[in-house]
Amino acid sequence: MPHHVRTLIIGSGFAGLGAAIRLRQDGRNDFLVLERSNEVGGTWRDNTYPGAACDVPSHLYSYSFALNPDWSRSFSAQGEIQSYIVSVADKYGVREKHVFGCDVTGARWNADRAHWEVDTNLGSYTADFVISAVGALCEPALPDIKGIESFTGEIFHSAQWNHASDLRGKRVAVIGTGASAIQIVPAIAPEVAHLDVYQRTAPWLLPRMDRAYTAPERFAFKYLPGFQRLSRAGIYAMREAQVVGLAKNPKFMKPLELIARAKLRAEVRDADLRAKVTPNFQIGCKRMLISNNYYPALGRDNVDLVTDGIAEIRENAVASVDGTVREVDAIVVATGFHVTDSPTFETITGRDGRTLAATFEEIGQQGYKGTTVANFPNMFFLVGPNTGLGHTSMVYMIESQINYVADAMRTIDRSGLRTVEVRRDAQDAYNRDLQDRLSASVWMNGGCASWYLDKHGNNTTLWPGFTFEFRSLTKNFDLSAYDTSNVARGADIIELADEKKTDEKKVAAR
Numbered sequence: 001m002p003h004h005v006r007t008l009i010i011g012s013g014f015a016g017l018g019a020a021i022r023l024r025q026d027g028r029n030d031f032l033v034l035e036r037s038n039e040v041g042g043t044w045r046d047n048t049y050p051g052a053a054c055d056v057p058s059h060l061y062s063y064s065f066a067l068n069p070d071w072s073r074s075f076s077a078q079g080e081i082q083s084y085i086v087s088v089a090d091k092y093g094v095r096e097k098h099v100f101g102c103d104v105t106g107a108r109w110n111a112d113r114a115h116w117e118v119d120t121n122l123g124s125y126t127a128d129f130v131i132s133a134v135g136a137l138c139e140p141a142l143p144d145i146k147g148i149e150s151f152t153g154e155i156f157h158s159a160q161w162n163h164a165s166d167l168r169g170k171r172v173a174v175i176g177t178g179a180s181a182i183q184i185v186p187a188i189a190p191e192v193a194h195l196d197v198y199q200r201t202a203p204w205l206l207p208r209m210d211r212a213y214t215a216p217e218r219f220a221f222k223y224l225p226g227f228q229r230l231s232r233a234g235i236y237a238m239r240e241a242q243v244v245g246l247a248k249n250p251k252f253m254k255p256l257e258l259i260a261r262a263k264l265r266a267e268v269r270d271a272d273l274r275a276k277v278t279p280n281f282q283i284g285c286k287r288m289l290i291s292n293n294y295y296p297a298l299g300r301d302n303v304d305l306v307t308d309g310i311a312e313i314r315e316n317a318v319a320s321v322d323g324t325v326r327e328v329d330a331i332v333v334a335t336g337f338h339v340t341d342s343p344t345f346e347t348i349t350g351r352d353g354r355t356l357a358a359t360f361e362e363i364g365q366q367g368y369k370g371t372t373v374a375n376f377p378n379m380f381f382l383v384g385p386n387t388g389l390g391h392t393s394m395v396y397m398i399e400s401q402i403n404y405v406a407d408a409m410r411t412i413d414r415s416g417l418r419t420v421e422v423r424r425d426a427q428d429a430y431n432r433d434l435q436d437r438l439s440a441s442v443w444m445n446g447g448c449a450s451w452y453l454d455k456h457g458n459n460t461t462l463w464p465g466f467t468f469e470f471r472s473l474t475k476n477f478d479l480s481a482y483d484t485s486n487v488a489r490g491a492d493i494i495e496l497a498d499e500k501k502t503d504e505k506k507v508a509a510r
């Protein structure tokens with residue numbers, strides 16, 4: 001018999017861990033967190049490439065209930081963020097709720113029993129509720145470049161950095177110039193013999209206002225009541241101001257573009273290189289990047305920026321479309337993630353027997369309030385459709401979603417419900433409104449292709465407004481948008497309770 005729990009959480013990054021802590025705080029201890037790796041942290045555990053750091057200030061990029069007065073810098077590096085996440089897991093006592101090394105291979109809704117059946121490499125589980133917290137940036141996307149499999153040197157994705165590989169003194173190619181690549185390039189350029197950076201689209205770069213906190217500041221964060229919250233609120237407000245230009249009226253992006261152009265002029269003195277790195281779309285259309293050392297790295301004698309496009313990869317070289325063949329010992333693939341086409345969508349099968357992938361294939365990656373999807377009863381998605389951001393902390397959005405899920409659980413208990421499934425008409429109306437709002441945004445009008453858009457050209461990843469609007473939208477679980485016909489009958493409840501008691505005993509005995 002599979003082990004039954006009331007709630008299964010899949011994934012233990014900021015989202016899954018936050019959900020676990022909230023369930024525990026709400027006294028809902030009948031849950032487990034299935035985590036494929038052996039540690040919490042999600043993307044911050046996995047992305048260990050040289051130079052990895054956050055582009056949102058740490059005092060905002062942290063849980064509201066677990067502020068950290070000890071951040072060493074305004075923008076923390078990966079290691080410090082990962083240590084923070086680990087410390088939160090320990091402090092809130094949810095580590096023992098984790099099943100580490102547990103890779104979820106499938107989840108199916110069983111309508112007769114009104115529960116999810118979840119398969120993993122460690123055995124099967126059943127659960128009344130599933131909280132999918134796998135994240136949007138968890139499945140590395142490898143480029144479909146001719147001959148890539150024939151390369152005999154070191155080749156790895158930025159999110160799967162091979163630390164056993166020593167790049168010092170080697171000829172290296174980096175493919176991609178997104179958020180990951182612009183951190184990797186300056187970090188490895190001084191060590192490698194030669195570096196070719198393959199750029200398909202030049203990104204916009206803004207200054208990185210990073211600095212170490214002084215001892216008096218850190219003292220104040222720790223001991224001066226309200227100082228850290230005030231600082232956090234200030235960062236939040238400044239970041240939210242960007243929404244006006246990004247989502248409402250792209251004309252207001254102009255000041256940021258002027259800053260970026262001034263930076264470009266100051267940091268790239270060579271006219272040819274400057275022409276190559278000058279973006280050809282409106283700032284904000286793709287994620288705006290921040291760096292003070294990327295342009296200087298491109299100007300180094302041992303670094304070439306290649307913009308001709310890659311024709312093929314050979315045994316020991318990258319050939320560009322102009323016919324130039326550049327020999328390399330190693331290739332770093334910094335080409336992003338499967339966001340709107342995640343392979344995890346294939347593994348979840350809903351009420352009508354169709355997978356999440358098939359459902360999204362038909363209607364696009366749509367959900368309701370970013371958290372529930374019609375045809376997938378009793379399943380909550382954290383960092384679900386249209387919850388992404390280009391300007392501020394995802395942790396804020398995650399906490400909003402967790403509030404919604406927590407209220408859903410309360411409502412379900414209070415109303416004696418067995419299943420909740422968002423109504424398709426409510427979901428459709430929600431998405432019509434979303435797409436309507438997005439139509440004015442720079443993401444749709446800025447003249448770029450980005451991973452924010454799905455193959456139908458819809459923006460199914462980003463939230464089109466202020467994040468406080470999303471917070472307010474997800475404050476209460478709105479039962480009226482859900483199909484609640486499946487109310488547990490008395491007999492079912494008793495039968496179900498008996499089954500669970502038996503299963504719980506088995507889990508306890510494990």
Ligand code: N01
Pocket residue numbers: 053054055056137143144145158175176177178179180181198199200201287310334335336337449451
């Ligand atoms: O990936 P990306 P990323 N041939 O998708 C290029 C977060 N993040 O890992 O622009 C050649 O942004 C592609 O070119 P183009 C953040 O949300 C945060 O860098 O599509 N090139 C692009 O240049 C970010 O947005 C931090 O034309 C190919 C690059 O590869 C997200 O993660 C740090 C190609 C991919 O850029 C993803 O960032 C790092 C091909 N076949 C990441 N395919 C923080 O600081 C793709 N490219 C918090």
